[in-house]
Amino acid sequence: MKLAVIGIGKMGQALLRRWLAANWITAEQITVYDADPAVMTAFAAEYTVQTAVSPAAAARQADWVLLAVKPQVAPSVLKTLAADWQPGQVLVSIAAGLTLADLRGWSGRQPAIVRVMPNLPAVIGQGVSAICYDQATTEIMATAQSMFTVCGLAADVPEALFDAVTGLSGSGPAYVLMMIEALADGAVAQGLSRQQALQMAARTVEGAAALVLESQEHPAVLRDQITSPGGTTAAALRVLEHGGLRAAVIDAVGAAAERSRQLRTDKPS
Ligand SMILES: NC(=O)c1ccc[n+]([C@@H]2O[C@H](COP(=O)([O-])OP(=O)(O)OC[C@H]3O[C@@H](n4cnc5c(N)ncnc54)[C@H](OP(=O)(O)O)[C@@H]3O)[C@@H](O)[C@H]2O)c1
Secondary structure, three states, X not given: OOEEEEOOOHHHHHHHHHHHHOOOOOHHHEEEEOOOHHHHHHHHHHHOOEEOXXXXXXXXXXXXXXXXXXOOOHHHHHHHHHHHOOOOXXXXXXXXXXXXXXXXXXXXXXXXXXXXXXXXXXXXXXXXXXXXXXXXXXXXXXXXXXXXXXXXXXEEOOHHHHHHHHHHHHOHHHHHHHHHHHHHHHHHHOOOOHHHHHHHHHXXXXXXXXXXXXXXXXXXXXXXXXXXXXXXXXXXXXHHHHOOHHHHHHHHHHHHHHHHHHHHHHOOO
């Protein structure tokens, strides 16, 4: 495989760093292009990947082209590539809110298209990615699965559910990070050092998540095991219910999904 990555900001770099760290691909197979020459030069110096002078020049080197620019920029970039697509080339887009139909409209008939909604923990192989396809062979689907399984959980999801996925796993790390921060704040208020509180808060979240995955029990069943009658956890849970934590999280997922729908409506043609 020859891979071109157009846009090496936070997410483009997160994916590249993971693929290289896991030896899923080698630096010789990668060409990058970014509008910011300083970003491109710094990344190329660190990883000895090739750089290109334009998105079209990067795409010409590759059979797989990952588009990792902001959704607002994607249409103009894709239009510059439209005339050059060759049989067998694959476009992978991670742009929030841009549908397969949009991507097809800007790219023309040629490339197979893979749409992915990854999240930032992909950089350490702990990400969650939803994937859907247009004109993809089973071989292309298998390669895309492998590409994102290296980054964590990779799930085929119908495109109609991508706004929901954006609200859950795409934006979700930010909600959990806020929870970790708040847990640590609470512990600092009770006398723990900031450093120890943050480490213990993060491990608490990691442990609870691992317990759900490994036991395959419903979270409420596991929660009951921690909540003894009249105990400390029951006192805390009453405060969280009173403060509306559950409703706030449900609404947060909904708000992010709704914003994803709006971005799609607002997108440039
Ligand atoms: N961050 C996340 O957690 C996350 C999760 C899922 C999906 N995504 C998707 O990933 C994509 C990238 O997001 P991001 O957070 O990585 O954004 P970002 O950090 O802003 O990265 C985008 C990069 O693309 C560059 N760029 C702008 N115009 C370009 C052009 N015409 N050609 C090539 N490069 C260009 C930007 O340079 P300048 O800074 O100079 O403009 C920047 O370096 C978005 O579509 C987003 O929806 C992100």
